[in-house]
Amino acid sequence: KNGDWILLDEINLASAEMLECLSTILERDGSVVLLERGDFTPVKRHPDFRIFACMNPNTDIGKKDLPVGIRNRFTEFFVDELTTDVDLTLLISDYLKNTGIQRKSVASLVQLYKKLKLLSKLELNDGLGNRPVFSLRTLCRSLRICAKNLCGSVERNLYESFCMSFLTQLDPVSHNIVLQLIQQALLSNAKAVLSQGIPKPGENYLNFEGYWIQQGPKEPEEYASYILTKSVKENLRDLARIISIGKLPVLLQGPTSAGKTSLIDYVARRSGNHCLRINNHEHTDLQEYIGTYVADVTGKLSFKEGVLVQAMRNGYWIILDELNLASTDILEALNRVLDDNRELFIPETQTLVKAHPNFMLFATQNPPGLYGGRKTLSRAFKNRFIELHFSDIPRDELEVILEKRCLIPNSYAKKMVMCMSDLQKNRKTTSKNVFTLRDLFRWGNRYTYADKQLLKDDKYDWNQHLIEEGYLVLSAKVRTDIEIEIIEETLYKNFRKRIDLGRLFDAQSSGDACSAVTRNIITAIKAYKLRADIVWTRNMTRMAVLTAKALQFNEPVLLVGPTGCGKTTVCQLLASIRGVQLRILNCHMHTEGADFLGGLRPCRESSEQTGGTKKLFEWADGPLILAMQEGSYFMADEISLAEDSVLERLNCILEPERTVLLAEKGGVSETDNPAELAKDFVVQAKEGFQFLATMNPGGDFGKKELSPALRNRFTEIWCLPSDTKEDLIQIASNCMMENSQMSADTSKDEITKIASYLVEVVLYMRDIVEKFKFSIRDILAWANYIASNAHLTFAESAIFGLETIFLDAL
Known part of the structure; x- marks a missing residue:
C-alpha cells in the first residue's frame, strides 16, 4: 500500500504452500486479495513497492530449494564470497580506516585470512572432528571489534579479535597451528605486546583472567565453591574475552558434566548479572521465547512477552540450554538476534525490540550423534555463534576439585580418582555403564555431609566408610555379577579393604552388626510396622537402603528393574516413614512438559467474581511444582515411556540447585522489578522435596533406556527381583498369614508347606514350559485365591487357582 521495500530473509525455510500465496504480488502489476479478512476487492500494488529475498543454497542442513513457480518470478543473483586480494584489501582498510593502520599490515591480514580459509578446508578440525567454517562474517566480526579499540594498541586489538573469532572452536592441534599463524602475521614482537595488560575501560568493571567485564545491576557475589583449575581457567579466559570485547552470542559444546552451564553461572554471579536459563526440548516453540497472546483476568487477549524478549529489554544474560534439541526452523527465527544488529521483530505486535547493551546470549549443547535426540545445526546458524569446545576435566585436576570442594584429604582423593579411572578403563568389559564425574562428586559429597556423630569416635575407620559409600554409589547401577565383582576388586586394589554385604543390607541382623553407613536406615525400616505385608528379603532391603541413602543427600533417584519387584512400594514406604505426601505421575507416550509443570486451565469457579470481572483462564501448577513448593516427594512412574x-x-530440577524457570507462563507479571520477576517465574524446591523415578529396563515392549545425559543426572539403582526359592516361599506364606480367616484355621507350619508347594509348582512349570513368564504378582494372586476361598478343600482351591491364574493363559 505505502510503497515501502521489504526483505524476506531465509525465504527457503518457509513452506512451499505459504510462498504460493505470494505469487500474485510478484507479477508486474500484481495485487493480493485478503480473503482472510473477507475482502473481495484486491489490494493494488504501489508503483514504488519492491520485494527482495535471500537464502542460502540448499547444500546446508534444513535448507531446501524454492519451488520453480516462485523462483522464476524473481530476478536471481548469486552472491559470491569475496576472494580476490583487491576486494579483501578494500574491505579491511574500510573497516579499519580510523585506527591508522599501515598498508603493509592490511596486506598481511588479507594473506592471513586467505591462508586460514584454505587450511580450514584441508587440515583444521574443530572440537568435534569436523571442518570449521570460516566465512566473511568471521572476518568482519573481528575487524569490527578491532575498530572499537578496547585493548590499547592496534596490534593487540587485532590479535585479540582474531583469536576470538578464529581460535576457540578448534581442537588442540589445529589451535596451535592457527595461533602460530596469527602471531606471525599480526605481531611484530609477540612477547612485548602480550605482556601488557588491557587498560580498564571505566569505573564499574571487574577483572576476569585479564579481561574487563562490566558489572551488572546486582551485587557481585563471591562464589567460593567453584574451583578454578588450569583447564577451567583457560575456558574462563576464552569466555571472558568474548563477553568483554565482543558481546557476541556464544555456543558452548562438550560432553555431559564438563561444566558448561556452571561456568556461565559463575561469571554471571561474580559480575552481578541476572542470568536466566531456558531448557529446550523437542517441542520448544517460538512462543516460549518471544511470548504469546494470553487471556488476561477478564478474558481479553493481550500480548505477554516471553523470557527472551524480557531479557533483551532489561539487559539480562540468557542461557539456552540443550540448544540442538529444539527444531532447526524455530532456531533460525533467532537469526536477527544473533546477527550484529541484535534486534528481534515480533510479528504478533509488529514491534522491533533492540537489545540492551548488556544483553548476552549463551547456548550450550552436547555433540549430536552420541546423545539421543540431538540434531546437527546448520552451518549458517552455527556460524553466527562463537563456539567454545569443552573437553573432559583431566585427572590431576579432579583430585584438586575433590580436595577443595568436598574437603576430602588428598590421599583419599587420589585413591578415589584412581578407582574411577580404573573402572573407566574396564568399561570395555562392562556393559554401557559409564561412570561420569557426577558419580565421583556424589561419592565425595557423601563423605563431606556424613553424619557428624561419627567424628566423636576416634577409632572410626574412615577408610572403610569411604569404601562402603563408594560401593553404594558405584554398584547401585550395575546389572550383572561380573561388574559388581570388578567394582569390589577395584575398591580393594586401591583401598585394601573388603566389603561385607551382610553388614550393609541385612534387615534381620542386630543393630551393632550393621555398618554405620546404613544403620539408621535399617533401624527405621525395622521400626516401621504399618505395612506387615512386606517381606524384607536381602534384595528388597538393598533397594530401600540405596534409595534412602540417595534421598538423604538430596539426589534424584531412578529405580530400574523388572516388573513386580517392589519399586513403587519402596517409594511409598520411604515417603510414609518420613511422613510426607508422595505425588505420583504415571508417564506415557504422550506425556508433555505441562503434565509435570502445569499450564493454563479454564477457570471453573464462576461464583468468585473480582470486581464484576470474570477470570477465564488461570495458571494451574502441575504435580511436580506443587511437590517442590510444599517440600514433599514426587515420583514419575515408568519415566522411560515419556x-x-x-x-x-526437567534438567534444572535434577541439578543440585533444584530450580526451574517456567517459560510457559507466558509473560511476566506487570512488575518490572527483577526480584519480583524471579519470584513469579523461578520455582525453588523447598527443603524435603525429593524426585523419584521408576522404569522397566529397555527391551520390554515399548520400553527404552533413557539418554545418557539424563541418566547420569539421576542416582540410578538397579533393582533385583526377589526370585530365589526361599524368598518366594517367604513372600507367599506371609501373604496367606495376612488373611485373618486362614491364619486362624491353619497353623504356621502348614501355611509354609502350602507356600512351598505353590512355589515349587510354579518353578516346575518355568522349567518345563518354554517362554513361561511369571512375576511375584502371579504367586501372590494364587496365594490370595487359596486364602480367600477357605470353604473349598485345599485340593480344589489349589487346582482352581492354578487354572485361573496360570493355565488359562497357556
Whole structure:
C-alpha cells in the first residue's frame, strides 16, 4: 500500500504452500486479495513497492530449494564470497580506516585470512572432528571489534579479535597451528605486546583472567565453591574475552558434566548479572521465547512477552540450554538476534525490540550423534555463534576439585580418582555403564555431609566408610555379577579393604552388626510396622537402603528393574516413614512438559467474581511444582515411556540447585522489578522435596533406556527381583498369614508347606514350559485365591487357582 521495500530473509525455510500465496504480488502489476479478512476487492500494488529475498543454497542442513513457480518470478543473483586480494584489501582498510593502520599490515591480514580459509578446508578440525567454517562474517566480526579499540594498541586489538573469532572452536592441534599463524602475521614482537595488560575501560568493571567485564545491576557475589583449575581457567579466559570485547552470542559444546552451564553461572554471579536459563526440548516453540497472546483476568487477549524478549529489554544474560534439541526452523527465527544488529521483530505486535547493551546470549549443547535426540545445526546458524569446545576435566585436576570442594584429604582423593579411572578403563568389559564425574562428586559429597556423630569416635575407620559409600554409589547401577565383582576388586586394589554385604543390607541382623553407613536406615525400616505385608528379603532391603541413602543427600533417584519387584512400594514406604505426601505421575507416550509443570486451565469457579470481572483462564501448577513448593516427594512412574526430549525440560530440577524457570507462563507479571520477576517465574524446591523415578529396563515392549545425559543426572539403582526359592516361599506364606480367616484355621507350619508347594509348582512349570513368564504378582494372586476361598478343600482351591491364574493363559 505505502510503497515501502521489504526483505524476506531465509525465504527457503518457509513452506512451499505459504510462498504460493505470494505469487500474485510478484507479477508486474500484481495485487493480493485478503480473503482472510473477507475482502473481495484486491489490494493494488504501489508503483514504488519492491520485494527482495535471500537464502542460502540448499547444500546446508534444513535448507531446501524454492519451488520453480516462485523462483522464476524473481530476478536471481548469486552472491559470491569475496576472494580476490583487491576486494579483501578494500574491505579491511574500510573497516579499519580510523585506527591508522599501515598498508603493509592490511596486506598481511588479507594473506592471513586467505591462508586460514584454505587450511580450514584441508587440515583444521574443530572440537568435534569436523571442518570449521570460516566465512566473511568471521572476518568482519573481528575487524569490527578491532575498530572499537578496547585493548590499547592496534596490534593487540587485532590479535585479540582474531583469536576470538578464529581460535576457540578448534581442537588442540589445529589451535596451535592457527595461533602460530596469527602471531606471525599480526605481531611484530609477540612477547612485548602480550605482556601488557588491557587498560580498564571505566569505573564499574571487574577483572576476569585479564579481561574487563562490566558489572551488572546486582551485587557481585563471591562464589567460593567453584574451583578454578588450569583447564577451567583457560575456558574462563576464552569466555571472558568474548563477553568483554565482543558481546557476541556464544555456543558452548562438550560432553555431559564438563561444566558448561556452571561456568556461565559463575561469571554471571561474580559480575552481578541476572542470568536466566531456558531448557529446550523437542517441542520448544517460538512462543516460549518471544511470548504469546494470553487471556488476561477478564478474558481479553493481550500480548505477554516471553523470557527472551524480557531479557533483551532489561539487559539480562540468557542461557539456552540443550540448544540442538529444539527444531532447526524455530532456531533460525533467532537469526536477527544473533546477527550484529541484535534486534528481534515480533510479528504478533509488529514491534522491533533492540537489545540492551548488556544483553548476552549463551547456548550450550552436547555433540549430536552420541546423545539421543540431538540434531546437527546448520552451518549458517552455527556460524553466527562463537563456539567454545569443552573437553573432559583431566585427572590431576579432579583430585584438586575433590580436595577443595568436598574437603576430602588428598590421599583419599587420589585413591578415589584412581578407582574411577580404573573402572573407566574396564568399561570395555562392562556393559554401557559409564561412570561420569557426577558419580565421583556424589561419592565425595557423601563423605563431606556424613553424619557428624561419627567424628566423636576416634577409632572410626574412615577408610572403610569411604569404601562402603563408594560401593553404594558405584554398584547401585550395575546389572550383572561380573561388574559388581570388578567394582569390589577395584575398591580393594586401591583401598585394601573388603566389603561385607551382610553388614550393609541385612534387615534381620542386630543393630551393632550393621555398618554405620546404613544403620539408621535399617533401624527405621525395622521400626516401621504399618505395612506387615512386606517381606524384607536381602534384595528388597538393598533397594530401600540405596534409595534412602540417595534421598538423604538430596539426589534424584531412578529405580530400574523388572516388573513386580517392589519399586513403587519402596517409594511409598520411604515417603510414609518420613511422613510426607508422595505425588505420583504415571508417564506415557504422550506425556508433555505441562503434565509435570502445569499450564493454563479454564477457570471453573464462576461464583468468585473480582470486581464484576470474570477470570477465564488461570495458571494451574502441575504435580511436580506443587511437590517442590510444599517440600514433599514426587515420583514419575515408568519415566522411560515419556519422550527423552520432554524429560530434558526437567534438567534444572535434577541439578543440585533444584530450580526451574517456567517459560510457559507466558509473560511476566506487570512488575518490572527483577526480584519480583524471579519470584513469579523461578520455582525453588523447598527443603524435603525429593524426585523419584521408576522404569522397566529397555527391551520390554515399548520400553527404552533413557539418554545418557539424563541418566547420569539421576542416582540410578538397579533393582533385583526377589526370585530365589526361599524368598518366594517367604513372600507367599506371609501373604496367606495376612488373611485373618486362614491364619486362624491353619497353623504356621502348614501355611509354609502350602507356600512351598505353590512355589515349587510354579518353578516346575518355568522349567518345563518354554517362554513361561511369571512375576511375584502371579504367586501372590494364587496365594490370595487359596486364602480367600477357605470353604473349598485345599485340593480344589489349589487346582482352581492354578487354572485361573496360570493355565488359562497357556
